Amino acid sequence: MVAQNIFFGIMAAIMIWAALRVVTTKNVVHAALWLVIVLAGVAGQFLLLGAEFVGVTQILVYIGAVVVLFLFGIMLTRASMGEDENVNLPNRIVPATVGVLLFGLMAFATIDYWRDAELPKDGSPTTVEAVSDSIFSDFIVPFEATSVLLLAALIGAIVVARKE
């Protein structure tokens, strides 16, 4: 387990640095590219936890789709090459406060729930079969609720796009 801890530390340090660069860089495209490093780090942490399926989904959905859409949108609208002074908002207190509060809330919830939980000692990854079994038995109601929510968002997007 020592190697995992070392790599956790390395990846966490890279992620924190990249996350700081996301909010401090003055170029929107650079911010999106730093975000790729943060999200890749998240995927790496999932892999360290033995959650192969979640880690790979993280790459497919966030890096392969969400960030690509960010970049796509930025390049279609305002793809300025140099530094952009208007990127950083003058008001930094409110976003910083929200960020700290969210971090505290999530850290508290995570630590409180998994206080004594331990990872399997043999380090074997969770199989896809186990993930699907738990989704379709214990978590069937949240899963269906999320599906309906996504469907509603999908239909809503079509309605907004079709102005007739």
Added chain:
Amino acid sequence: MNVLADLAYWQETIIKVLIGLAAVLLPAGTIVYLYLFKMMSFMQSRLGPMEAGPFGSMQPLAEVGKWIQKEDIFPTKADKRVFAAAPFVVLMSTFLLVIILPGGPDATFVDLNVGIYFGLAVSSVSVIGILMAGWSSANKYSLLGGIRAAGQLIAYELPMILAVVGVVIQAGTMNMQGIVFAQAEGEIFGWGGIGNPYIITQFLGFVIFMIAIQAELTQPPFDMPIAESELISGYLTEYSGIRFLLFFIGEFATSGVFSAIAATLFLGGWYVPGIDPHNDIFNVIGPLILFGKMMLVAFFIYWFRFTYPRFREDQLQRLAWKVLIPLSLVNIVATGVLKVVL
């Protein structure tokens, strides 16, 4: 048996990295020589390269040497670091893609439980590299090419993933090794003479997958992003020397790796009928069989490449969203129903 099991972890890793390099570069070189140089020439009634080596077979090496010694030009207004990093992002996704391929019952780089899902995920990372290249060149043709590429890759990623879902349902696993065994030990209506290569039961999925990878590779007829009559060379316009070479290797290596994935998913991978799939002989001949099947699939990709004229942008998007995605959804539903019924 597994000869690598006796070695230390780092020795095993070094050997696997070297084999991975060979598994990416050798098929790429073979494809470039046999298909891009020779087959295209014969289809156009000319000889192709004849001077370098017997029948011009050393021509790919000569091309590599030519590009390496050319100047590595950066446009004045380019975003230097992003411009320099873009080809490596594209190439990285190719090298990550090759590790899911199994070459025999024990001959795997890493036997991932999520297998093909991992491959689809890392192949989508190359879009980031292409967008980086298009944006950082500070050139409107490059930017347009990058945006076209991103729109196209997003559109064709969906039918590609959905076409694979049919195979995953039928095999009952995402593991590449499991998919090969499911085909080797499968039966067609109770007859197991040739196993059950999924090209028979998943023919629709195979066709959708092939069209989608043709578009993912931005090969003609799906080469709108680098349409030379409109965009010079799209996101590649400003690249020269070794960085262009990296993009070039990335393009042809990815076509080889995708062909090998298609061969594994639909043609039975390293397995040939008549030998027990657990026989150790497959660890030796398996990679060669996979290579043969890969060259067969790649032949079709390049046959289409040299035959059809380019799609228009709207035709290209319509084909993905209105034809391929609904068809692949129908395929998934039909496969799921038949899996439960049969």
